[in-house]
Amino acid sequence: MSNPTIFLAAGEQSGDLHGAELARELRRRLPGARLYGLGGSRMASAGVELLADLDRLAVLGFAEVIRHVPDLAGLRRQVRRFLIERDVDLLVPIDYPGFNLPLARFAHGKGIRVLYYIAPQVWAWHESRARKLGNHTDLVCVVLPFEADLLRQWGVHTIFVGHPLLDSSSPSSTPRDPAHPRLSLFPGSRLQEVRRLLPVFLEAGRHLARRLPGLEVQVARSPDLPPGVYGELGEARLLDAATALGSADAAITKSGTITLQLALAGVPMVVGYRVNSLTYAIASRLITVDDIALVNLVAGRRVVPELVQDEATPDALAASTLPLLDEHDPARARQITALKQVVERLGTPGAAGRVADECVRLISAGGPA
Numbered sequence: 001m002s003n004p005t006i007f008l009a010a011g012e013q014s015g016d017l018h019g020a021e022l023a024r025e026l027r028r029r030l031p032g033a034r035l036y037g038l039g040g041s042r043m044a045s046a047g048v049e050l051l052a053d054l055d056r057l058a059v060l061g062f063a064e065v066i067r068h069v070p071d072l073a074g075l076r077r078q079v080r081r082f083l084i085e086r087d088v089d090l091l092v093p094i095d096y097p098g099f100n101l102p103l104a105r106f107a108h109g110k111g112i113r114v115l116y117y118i119a120p121q122v123w124a125w126h127e128s129r130a131r132k133l134g135n136h137t138d139l140v141c142v143v144l145p146f147e148a149d150l151l152r153q154w155g156v157h158t159i160f161v162g163h164p165l166l167d168s169s170s171p172s173s174t175p176r177d178p179a180h181p182r183l184s185l186f187p188g189s190r191l192q193e194v195r196r197l198l199p200v201f202l203e204a205g206r207h208l209a210r211r212l213p214g215l216e217v218q219v220a221r222s223p224d225l226p227p228g229v230y231g232e233l234g235e236a237r238l239l240d241a242a243t244a245l246g247s248a249d250a251a252i253t254k255s256g257t258i259t260l261q262l263a264l265a266g267v268p269m270v271v272g273y274r275v276n277s278l279t280y281a282i283a284s285r286l287i288t289v290d291d292i293a294l295v296n297l298v299a300g301r302r303v304v305p306e307l308v309q310d311e312a313t314p315d316a317l318a319a320s321t322l323p324l325l326d327e328h329d330p331a332r333a334r335q336i337t338a339l340k341q342v343v344e345r346l347g348t349p350g351a352a353g354r355v356a357d358e359c360v361r362l363i364s365a366g367g368p369a
Helices: 015-029 040-044 061-067 070-084 097-109 125-133 147-152 191-211 241-245 257-265 277-286 295-298 315-325 328-342 351-363
Strands: 003-010 034-038 047-055 090-094 113-117 139-142 158-160 180-184 217-220 239-240 250-253 269-273 307-308
Touching: 003 015, 003 097, 015 034, 015 090, 015 180, 015 351, 034 070, 040 047, 047 070, 070 090, 070 097, 090 097, 090 351, 097 307, 097 351, 113 295, 113 351, 125 147, 139 147, 139 351, 147 158, 180 191, 180 241, 180 257, 191 217, 191 250, 191 269, 217 241, 217 295, 239 241, 239 257, 241 257, 250 257, 250 315, 257 269, 257 328, 269 315, 295 328, 315 328
Parallel strands: 003 034, 003 090, 034 047, 090 113, 113 139, 139 158, 180 217, 180 250, 217 239, 250 269, 269 307
Antiparallel strands: none
16 A cells, blocks of 8 residues: 555654654655644644644643543544545554553554554553554554563563664753753643643752852743743743754653663753642542663662652752762762663654554555564
């Protein structure tokens, strides 16, 4: 099939980035393909015609989703109609399980082939969710090395494709100045995250600045959020995320993909995270893993500190970060060494190309790989 119709569904910044890379690889292999989807500016620039952008999808947690149920339900109906009316050949959900798992179930039930790229973290929740993933997909392309074996034992047809971050250009690094270390704060790419985490991160930065008079505090800005969202930063500077990453000596960050980006850049970090109290109460009863930071999950042990919910206080974040800003402190050296080991486990570059190859196989007469 030389001119298939493919629908890519991403719901947040990292999915938009990886969806854009996949779209470009699909164009190389299938120049006549019609690409539609949900995503952001990167996917649009890569030639994906968007039904909706990230503004309608970027909601957090159980409690936040409740407030957005009517809009999300309407969007889900819109996408379902589109899949049928446009005779879509392949659905590619990209992470974002709250929206994409039901969409995969619907599409698979209608005979549309489904390749799930960047598996939802069902291994952190319950085996039943993993089995559902297997029942509603033709193939799952995982980007974390331990996921393939876990999902296969639950009956999911899966392959490890390597992590797509390995294909991203590394941010240019700024030479270190021991007299003026730089602390970068990464409060997230979604409005709710920034509002909840940034005040705590900034206060931790102020605590550290009082201990280290030459410290420069930098706040990473999401490209899809206006500067006004970040409010009054005091002595801290608002920078684009790539600059904040490339110039950091240490970081205080939310959990998620950013922890792997920091690992790739060799930046030691402390992870802090807070969600709505109802969301946390529900999640703490369901999640079956001890760590939330991807770097710790890939390492198989806690190599970076995690401070979650009530533990994520300015004092605690500052205390855990202080040794990471001292180039002579053994804690900094140990973490940098451990982060290198994490990077080695992420596979080899070319993830988007490998996923595109699997897409071509699925929409060909040969079916799944």
